[in-house]
Amino acid sequence: MTRLELDRISVTLAGRPVLADCSLQVGNDERVGLVGPNGSGKTTLVRAIYRAVDPIAGSVLLSSDNVEKLSQREVARRAALVHQEPVTYFEFTVEEIVALGRAPWQGPFDRTRQVDRVVIREALAQVGMAEYGSRQVGTLSGGEKQRILVARAIAQKTPLLLLDEPTNHLDIHAALDLLELVRALGRATLCVLHDLNLAATYCDRLYVLKAGRVVAAGAPVDILTPALIREVFGVDCVVLTHPVTKSPVLAFSRKTKQDRTPEPEPVPHPRRSR
Amino acid sequence: MAARNRAARVAEVGTPAHVEVGGGRREPVRRWRHRSVRRLSVAVLPAVLVCAMSLAVLIGSVGLRPGDVASVLQNHLLGGSRPVSEVNDYIVWQLRVPRVLLAVVVGAGLALAGAVLQATVRNPLADPYLLGVSAGAGLLAAITITFGAAAVAGLSTSGAAFVGALASTVMVLFLARQEGRFTPTRLILAGVTMSYLLSGLTSFVILRGGDPEAAQSILFWMLGSLASASWSTLLIPTMVVALGGGYLLCHARALNAMVLGDDGALSLGVAIHRLRTRLLIMTSLVTGVLVAVAGGIGFVGLVIPHLVRILFGPDHQRLLPMTMLVGAIYLVVVDVLCRVSIRPEEIPVGVVTSVLGAPVFLWLMRKSGAGR
Numbered sequence: 001m002t003r004l005e006l007d008r009i010s011v012t013l014a015g016r017p018v019l020a021d022c023s024l025q026v027g028n029d030e031r032v033g034l035v036g037p038n039g040s041g042k043t044t045l046v047r048a049i050y051r052a053v054d055p056i057a058g059s060v061l062l063s064s065d066n067v068e069k070l071s072q073r074e075v076a077r078r079a080a081l082v083h084q085e086p087v088t089y090f091e092f093t094v095e096e097i098v099a100l101g102r103a104p105w106q107g108p109f110d111r112t113r114q115v116d117r118v119v120i121r122e123a124l125a126q127v128g129m130a131e132y133g134s135r136q137v138g139t140l141s142g143g144e145k146q147r148i149l150v151a152r153a154i155a156q157k158t159p160l161l162l163l164d165e166p167t168n169h170l171d172i173h174a175a176l177d178l179l180e181l182v183r184a185l186g187r188a189t190l191c192v193l194h195d196l197n198l199a200a201t202y203c204d205r206l207y208v209l210k211a212g213r214v215v216a217a218g219a220p221v222d223i224l225t226p227a228l229i230r231e232v233f234g235v236d237c238v239v240l241t242h243p244v245t246k247s248p249v250l251a252f253s254r255k256t257k258q259d260r261t262p263e264p265e266p267v268p269h270p271r272r273s274r
Numbered sequence: 275m276a277a278r279n280r281a282a283r284v285a286e287v288g289t290p291a292h293v294e295v296g297g298g299r300r301e302p303v304r305r306w307r308h309r310s311v312r313r314l315s316v317a318v319l320p321a322v323l324v325c326a327m328s329l330a331v332l333i334g335s336v337g338l339r340p341g342d343v344a345s346v347l348q349n350h351l352l353g354g355s356r357p358v359s360e361v362n363d364y365i366v367w368q369l370r371v372p373r374v375l376l377a378v379v380v381g382a383g384l385a386l387a388g389a390v391l392q393a394t395v396r397n398p399l400a401d402p403y404l405l406g407v408s409a410g411a412g413l414l415a416a417i418t419i420t421f422g423a424a425a426v427a428g429l430s431t432s433g434a435a436f437v438g439a440l441a442s443t444v445m446v447l448f449l450a451r452q453e454g455r456f457t458p459t460r461l462i463l464a465g466v467t468m469s470y471l472l473s474g475l476t477s478f479v480i481l482r483g484g485d486p487e488a489a490q491s492i493l494f495w496m497l498g499s500l501a502s503a504s505w506s507t508l509l510i511p512t513m514v515v516a517l518g519g520g521y522l523l524c525h526a527r528a529l530n531a532m533v534l535g536d537d538g539a540l541s542l543g544v545a546i547h548r549l550r551t552r553l554l555i556m557t558s559l560v561t562g563v564l565v566a567v568a569g570g571i572g573f574v575g576l577v578i579p580h581l582v583r584i585l586f587g588p589d590h591q592r593l594l595p596m597t598m599l600v601g602a603i604y605l606v607v608v609d610v611l612c613r614v615s616i617r618p619e620e621i622p623v624g625v626v627t628s629v630l631g632a633p634v635f636l637w638l639m640r641k642s643g644a645g646r
Contacts, residue, residue, distance in 0.1 A: 014453075050541045076543030083537055092533060092588050100531055104543035108524045111591065156542070 002027050002064070003160040003188035004049065004079070009058030011044055011212075018044045019055070019212045024190075026160065031182070031189045033203030033220075035196060037233055040209040042192045046164050049190075050075055063159060076104035080153035082146070083164040094140070094148050095133040098123055101155030116155075123154040127181060143174030150181065163191040167198060200224055201247045208232055224248050315586065319599045323378070326606045330374040333610055335617040336365055347371075373503035376511065377609045378602040380500065380568045381578075383515040385601025387557040387564075388575030389582070389594060390522050393529040394553045395458035401576035402561040405465045405554065408496075408570035409472035410442025411435035411562070415569075416476045416492045420483035431495070432502070432566040439562035442468060447554065455547045456554065497622030498571030500609050511563050518560040519598060525549065526590035533588075573627040574601055577635050584642045604631070 004026040011019040019041045026032045034042050047053050049060055051067055060067045062078040070078075080101065101123070102116045112120070124130045127147040132140070137148060146166060153161055163182065167175035175195070179202040182189055193199040199206055200220040208216040208223065210232045216223045229237045229250065240249045332343050345356040346366040387402035395404065403409070414434040418426050426434040450456055450464040476496075480489045528549055531539040539546045561575075578601045579593070586596050605623070608630060612621045 047537065050537070052537050052540050071543075072540065072545040073543035076541060079541070081537065081541030083535075083541075091583065092530075096530070096587070096589050097534075100527075100534065100542055103527055103531055106527065108527065162541070 003030075003062070004190060005061040005064075006045070006048070007059045007061065009045075009048060009055040009060060011041075011048055011053055011055050013044065013053065017212060019048070021058070022209070022212070022214050023058075024207050024214065024217070026188050026190050028159075028188055029186055031191065031202065031204050033199040033206045034190060034192045034209065035194070035199050035206055036209030041212040042209055043164055045209070046081075046162050046190065046192060049162060050079055050081055073104050076156065076158075078158055079160040079162055080156035080158040081162045081164070082149045082153050082166050084168050091136050091138055093133065094124070094129065094135050094137055095120060097137055097148055098151045098155050101152040101157075104156060119155050119157065120151075123151040126154055126185070127151045141174075142169050143171070143177070146170060146174070146178055147181070150178065154185065159188060161185070161187050161189045161191075163189065165192050165194060167193065167195065196224065196229075196250050200249070201242075201245060221248050224250060315596070319596065319603070323599060323603050323606070326603050327374050327378065330377070330606050330610045331366065331370045333614055334365065334370055335613050335620075338362055338365065342366075368504065372505050372508050373500050373609065374606055376500050376503035376508055376567065377605040379508070379511045379515050380564050380571065381574055381601040381603070381605025382598035383511070383519070383560050383564050383601075384571060384575040385578035385582075385597045385604075386515075386519055386522060386594060387561045389579035389590070389597045390529065390553055390557050391575075392579055393532050393590065394550055394557070395461055396532065396535075397458060397462060398580065399576070400462070401572075402557065402564075403469070403570065403572075403575070404462065405446045405558055406442035406468040406472060407439045407558055407561045408565055408572075409469040409476070410438040410440075410445075411565040412438070412492075412496050412570060413442075413472045413476045413479070414438030415495050416479045416483075419492050419495065420479055420485065420488045432507075435495075435569075436562055436566035438472075439558070439565050442472060443558040443562065456550050461554070494622050495569045497624035498569035498627075499612075499620065499622055500568055500605075501620060502567060507567050511567050514560055514563045518556050521556055522553070523594050525553065526594050529590040529594075530588075568623070570624065571605070571627060572624045573631050574605060577631055578604060581635055581638060584638055 002025050004024070006022055006024040008021050008023050009019060010017065010021060022041075022045060024032070024034075024045070034045065036042050044053060048055055049062070049067070051072065054068070062070065062075065067075055098120045099112050099116065102112065102119065106116070121130065121133075124133060127150050129144065129147055129151065132144070132148075137145060140148065150166070161182070166178055166182070170178065175198060179191075179198060182191070183202055191199075191203065193203075203220060205218060206216075206220050206223060207214055208228065215232060216228055224239060226237055226239060229235060229252075235252050236254065237250045237252045240251060241247075242249045331347070332338075332340055342358060342362050343366050345354070345358045346363050348354040349356055349358065349363070350367055384402050388400070391400040391402060391404050392398055394400075412435075414426060414429075414437055415431050418429065418431045418434040423429060423434075426437070429437065446461070446464045446468045447456070449468070450460040452460060476492075480492055483489065528539070528544045531542040531544045532546065534542070536546050564571075579597050582593055582597045582600050586592050605627070608626045609623060611626050611630065612623050615621060615626075
């Protein structure tokens, strides 16, 4: 069963096409990576899944149901999001933030119940932060904050996890820890990653986006070729094999100036009509 | 909800006073947020409110004997027939009691609206007047006071103020709207700019009016006062705060989710854009009605929510009811000071809310290390 299926979706933002004809599937227990240059539409693709943007064409299916036919709450019961670290005002504790993951399952007047508390405690234990429950989120390090957000997503108990650049701003230790943790969860995952080597190591399959289109999809070892990297990112690389993990390792070198694909031309922002 | 249940629930989620964390760092969890303090407050705050209200009925610009006040209350509330003079009956039952009740309603409503708006636009500096409510109300009130009711189609000052509050809110919402949505930054910019515009016009009206007495009463109005309280002026604010408050309390959890940003809230099942529109309209409605009866009482809606956050944490399910309680207590106490400190004159409420509240808040802020 596919947890997520994007069927030829197109998205425009402020009149500018951002995604065109993108199809993507995430199967049960599959970890799928989404890579591509800045501005290629990765985040927009993820946002279309939880209905922050609505595609102008195509459909998004979560566990076989079109998200357009689901309530926002029902969407939140099927897909949980870990996005880039938000600005937190108001000094919430770790426990309170993780408790938010229970929101899609609670009525307006429900308090955090015993069953929720068990889920929250388990989620914190899973990310290795069981003792941090009463700490204020503002006092944590970047890696710890990101783990808290993963714990919140775990507490949401959804069949699908969406991660939008979860390793941003993390040092290599924290980044590996986090992805290791996500792998250990064994849940269907769609993960936007900037680091191609991390993507090659931790994802079963990759989708490569360029200028709003899927230009390659498949197992990392099959699709991460020097030709594709040059076409999509405009850099040269050598593909090696990691002696221990056997996953592909990309060693990048300088930009090849003459071959470099030109930056997509900036489209002038259209005046909004009133 | 029964206080007992809430106390039990508070006890369950209570936190240990100290938490040992990795690396030997030891962080004192705020003393005030300790569960015993929380549990105590749930029971104590309503009691404090009742005490403050009783005190406020007993004290006033005219010295009445407590026995007389008690007699009046007994006559009206319990159907007694103890002998009281007509003047005393009027002072207590027609002046003091409605005024104290209005303080409760206004204090609770403003503090609640402030707390909700701060979360809705994710900005700790937001207050109930963010969308130009008080500036709009102030302008029309100034016009009415300066040029008479005829200038505003025969409306009373408070009627005109309400119209001004609503008109200003509608304009700000219209200007801030972008593709059917409201983004926090645009709301704040549109609101602040509109407030400046309307305040400028208000100053112009005052200067053109050239009547020092009118200028005085406009100033008094803009600083806020509960002197207009009567049983009949109490009805609408009470209903609006009760209904609006009920609606806002229903969305406490969604307000928590908003802390994670628009996308974070969406992914938690909160239809953020629809909800934000509704919350903005509801808080503006509540604030507009309160401004119309009590003028532009400042500080309560900005600082009471922060105060309550320091004391009880930022979880809106606890924060919102507590904010209403503390806001009510604060305004009742402040209004007593306004009435008695330079009697028979009155100090505008807004003066005392700020002068008394600011030092207390700053002290608490430093002591608790809030706003890190």
